[in-house]
Amino acid sequence: MWAMIQALTFYENGQFPQFFVYGIMASVGTVLALSSITQMRRRMLVLQRIATKVLSVVMCANCGFKVVRTFTVGDFVMKEVGQCQQCKGTMRVDTICAEEPKAKKT
Amino acid sequence: MVFGQQIQSRIALMQIDGAVRRLENMRNDAKSLTLKMLREIGKSKDDPAPRLNSLLEQFLITPVDMDPAGVVKKFDHLLDVREAKFKSDVAGIAPEANPAQVNNLENLVEAAWALNFMYKVVRHLYLLGKKTFSLFVIFQLQAFLPLIMQEAEAYQGATRAFAEGHPIGDGAGALLAARLIRDRERRKVEKDMVAGETALEGRRIIALKAEGPGGNVGKPGDAIRQILEENNGKASMIIMVDAALKLEGERTGEVAEGIGAAIGGIGTERFKIEEEATKFGIPVYAIVIKQSIQEAVTTMKKEISDAMEPVLERIKRLILERTREGELVIVAGIGNTAGIL
Numbered sequence: 001m002w003a004m005i006q007a008l009t010f011y012e013n014g015q016f017p018q019f020f021v022y023g024i025m026a027s028v029g030t031v032l033a034l035s036s037i038t039q040m041r042r043r044m045l046v047l048q049r050i051a052t053k054v055l056s057v058v059m060c061a062n063c064g065f066k067v068v069r070t071f072t073v074g075d076f077v078m079k080e081v082g083q084c085q086q087c088k089g090t091m092r093v094d095t096i097c098a099e100e101p102k103a104k105k106t
Numbered sequence: 107m108v109f110g111q112q113i114q115s116r117i118a119l120m121q122i123d124g125a126v127r128r129l130e131n132m133r134n135d136a137k138s139l140t141l142k143m144l145r146e147i148g149k150s151k152d153d154p155a156p157r158l159n160s161l162l163e164q165f166l167i168t169p170v171d172m173d174p175a176g177v178v179k180k181f182d183h184l185l186d187v188r189e190a191k192f193k194s195d196v197a198g199i200a201p202e203a204n205p206a207q208v209n210n211l212e213n214l215v216e217a218a219w220a221l222n223f224m225y226k227v228v229r230h231l232y233l234l235g236k237k238t239f240s241l242f243v244i245f246q247l248q249a250f251l252p253l254i255m256q257e258a259e260a261y262q263g264a265t266r267a268f269a270e271g272h273p274i275g276d277g278a279g280a281l282l283a284a285r286l287i288r289d290r291e292r293r294k295v296e297k298d299m300v301a302g303e304t305a306l307e308g309r310r311i312i313a314l315k316a317e318g319p320g321g322n323v324g325k326p327g328d329a330i331r332q333i334l335e336e337n338n339g340k341a342s343m344i345i346m347v348d349a350a351l352k353l354e355g356e357r358t359g360e361v362a363e364g365i366g367a368a369i370g371g372i373g374t375e376r377f378k379i380e381e382e383a384t385k386f387g388i389p390v391y392a393i394v395i396k397q398s399i400q401e402a403v404t405t406m407k408k409e410i411s412d413a414m415e416p417v418l419e420r421i422k423r424l425i426l427e428r429t430r431e432g433e434l435v436i437v438a439g440i441g442n443t444a445g446i447l
């Protein structure tokens with residue numbers, strides 16, 4: 001920013017060699033800043049993907065009572081996980097799926 | 107002009123250098139995670155690192171195809187030997203792991219192997235380009251880099267899924283078969299597969315899938331052959347359900363229907379299914395669930411598990427429209443059954 005202001009000042013004063021030097025400095029700085037912002041965004045996207053939540057949907061085959069909870073190691077689809085609170089039927093893991101982080105509304 | 111090319115090549119080399127570093131990090135992360143899981147689950151007394159390193163360098167020499175007759179059998183045999191050795195090596199490093207955990211660990215080691223292989227190939231081409239300063243080597247590598255990195259990121263995601271035992275997108279077919287034979291008696295069939303029988307409006311349906319819940323794809327070709335032999339080839343239809351790669355712009359979880367054996371891999375299983383279907387004159391139908399390469403090897407997305415209902419509807423429609431009461435239909439759920447019993 002400072003180099004850009006300097007460049008503009010030199011341009012207004014008609015000092016073209018200095019204007020070119022500061023102009024190049026300002027351009028390189030801008031490119032570097034933009035590139036690091038892009039890199040940061042990319043890294044954040046990767047982190048977001050890693051932070052994806054995995055859910056286990058547990059369901060009673062008898063009455064259809066459904067519980068959605070966070071996946072725990074050892075869960076697998078069709079695993080029996082106890083009795084249904086409503087009808088005492090067998091509760092089973094019906095689905096295990098990744099929940100994408102909600103996209104921000106603009 | 108010449109100077110411009112030099113600058114372009116330097117910029118391309120800088121980009122490739124960055125990608126090589128990222129691939130190296132991904133490879134190292136996958137290796138550390140694999141070692142951690144081997145120590146935690148396997149509880150080996152010896153250090154698993156040297157044996158893991160040797161597994162990561164394993165290779166397969168494909169059979170000679172100058173005389174192609176019988177090459178599928180040779181390939182199948184080599185793949186059987188490779189799988190058996192890989193599994194026994196992993197079981198050796200992780201002596202306390204149960205069979206399902208061994209299967210998951212094997213998949214985890216394979217994902218680390220793939221990342222190691224990609225890193226080494228890209229590094230080789232990068233160093234070759236740098237050494238010879240050949241524009242064609244450099245630019246070709248730069249052109250393919252986004253696709254290579256996409257695949258590498260997919261394998262990186264796969265390591266977490268296999269380490270924790272999540273179902274992956276590729277397991278869509280296995281999930282469908284598991285739902286069809288829910289609460290039904292299952293029996294083991296050839297090879298590493300399970301089959302269960304159900305019925306729909308008077309039609310017998312035998313559904314099969316790989317044996318879970320460990321990461322496993324089984325050998326659906328052998329299983330279909332066994333079931334056809336048991337029923338004297340009297341099946342009216344084979345329906346294969348599998349995950350398929352979507353094109354950019356297509357929706358994840360989209361269901362499509364076609365003709366033929368829907369199964370990926372090197373082609374040996376497809377060959378067996380096509381042989382058996384042709385021998386007995388059985389029509390083969392395919393139903394696929396669309397997804398990207400990343401989605402196929404990472405934890406199953408909700409859109410994919412939600413696609414089970416439309417797939418079931420299509421299977422029902424196909425069976426009711428094209429078979430009569432009392433006939434037999436084979437439904438093969440293809441794919442990795444990690445996290446699915």
